[in-house]
Amino acid sequence: MAYGGGVPQGQAANTKQGRIVQLGDDMISIKGTPFDPGTPYLFEDSSMIKIGDTWYYSFCHNWSVPGGASVNGNSFGSADIGYMTSKNPLGGYQYQGVVFKNTGTQRLDNGGNNHHSIIEFKGSYYVLYHSRQLEMRMGVNGGKGLNYRSPCIDKATISNGKITCSGSQNGVSQIENLNPYETVQAETMSNQSKNISVSGLGNTTVKAKKGDWIKVSGVDLSNGVSSIKVKGSGNAVVKFCVGSPTGTCIGYGDLNGSENELAAAENNVSGVKDIYMVFSGDCEFDSWSFS
Numbered sequence: 048m049a050y051g052g053g054v055p056q057g058q059a060a061n062t063k064q065g066r067i068v069q070l071g072d073d074m075i076s077i078k079g080t081p082f083d084p085g086t087p088y089l090f091e092d093s094s095m096i097k098i099g100d101t102w103y104y105s106f107c108h109n110w111s112v113p114g115g116a117s118v119n120g121n122s123f124g125s126a127d128i129g130y131m132t133s134k135n136p137l138g139g140y141q142y143q144g145v146v147f148k149n150t151g152t153q154r155l156d157n158g159g160n161n162h163h164s165i166i167e168f169k170g171s172y173y174v175l176y177h178s179r180q181l182e183m184r185m186g187v188n189g190g191k192g193l194n195y196r197s198p199c200i201d202k203a204t205i206s207n208g209k210i211t212c213s214g215s216q217n218g219v220s221q222i223e224n225l226n227p228y229e230t231v232q233a234e235t236m237s238n239q240s241k242n243i244s245v246s247g248l249g250n251t252t253v254k255a256k257k258g259d260w261i262k263v264s265g266v267d268l269s270n271g272v273s274s275i276k277v278k279g280s281g282n283a284v285v286k287f288c289v290g291s292p293t294g295t296c297i298g299y300g301d302l303n304g305s306e307n308e309l310a311a312a313e314n315n316v317s318g319v320k321d322i323y324m325v326f327s328g329d330c331e332f333d334s335w336s337f338s
């Protein structure tokens with residue numbers, strides 16, 4: 048377990064408030080005494096991941112890193128995401144440099160990035176971070192509150208034990224086709240029209256108005272479409288189209304508060320397609336599947 052303590056903005060000291068300690072078997076207690084791994088200019092936001100036989104402890108440098116700061120020949124700046132490595136999760140960490148530069152330095156926004164996580168998914172590694180891109184597009188400068196920070200993800204590169212990532216605002220490539228023959232939650236989408244919103248926690252639904260649409264990319268229709276099952280509520284119908292909101296209609300689903308299975312309007316469809324779901328009125332869309 049890694050813990051990063053906060054440091055006030057404007058404090059220029061090389062603070063060392065991060066602590067690492069082993070969790071107890073009950074996952075809420077600790078074993079031993081928390082220790083300081085020697086994190087340089089720590090602000091907050093610690094993350095820990097094991098890659099191969101090496102532990103990577105990453106964190107945000109604080110906002111007052113002096114120009115030319117470096118450790119072990121690795122330079123870094125204010126609010127960059129730095130990282131340390133060790134073969135032992137409970138000691139021996141060495142600073143290795145920056146995994147992700149501040150979003151302002153990368154010209155993704157006006158600055159403000161100081162939270163992240165490094166994850167592994169199906170053999171590849173990714174950095175999740177936030178940017179103020181949405182805030183900029185809205186013409187709002189949140190300042191202190193940074194209330195409009197948006198979640199982002201980009202693929203990381205690992206070479207000779209070093210991990211690096213650059214922000215792109217493009218997201219990541221789809222790594223496999225979607226299976227439409229099992230229940231697909233409505234919030235599974237790659238694009239949407241402007242009025243779409245997601246409601247709830249855990250079992251969420253998609254809220255839509257007349258003419259709104261959502262898109263699912265790379266749907267594997269190798270078994271064709273003989274019927275469509277939908278679940279939702281509202282006095283509306285969802286129309287399934289191929290390729291665009293006005294593309295070939297596969298079929299319709301009635302969102303009347305129950306689960307409905309209807310024959311598809313177009314059965315002669317196969318291959319990998321992008322599917323658009325277009326709504327005829329106000330509704331909440333929960334899930335769908337083909338058979």
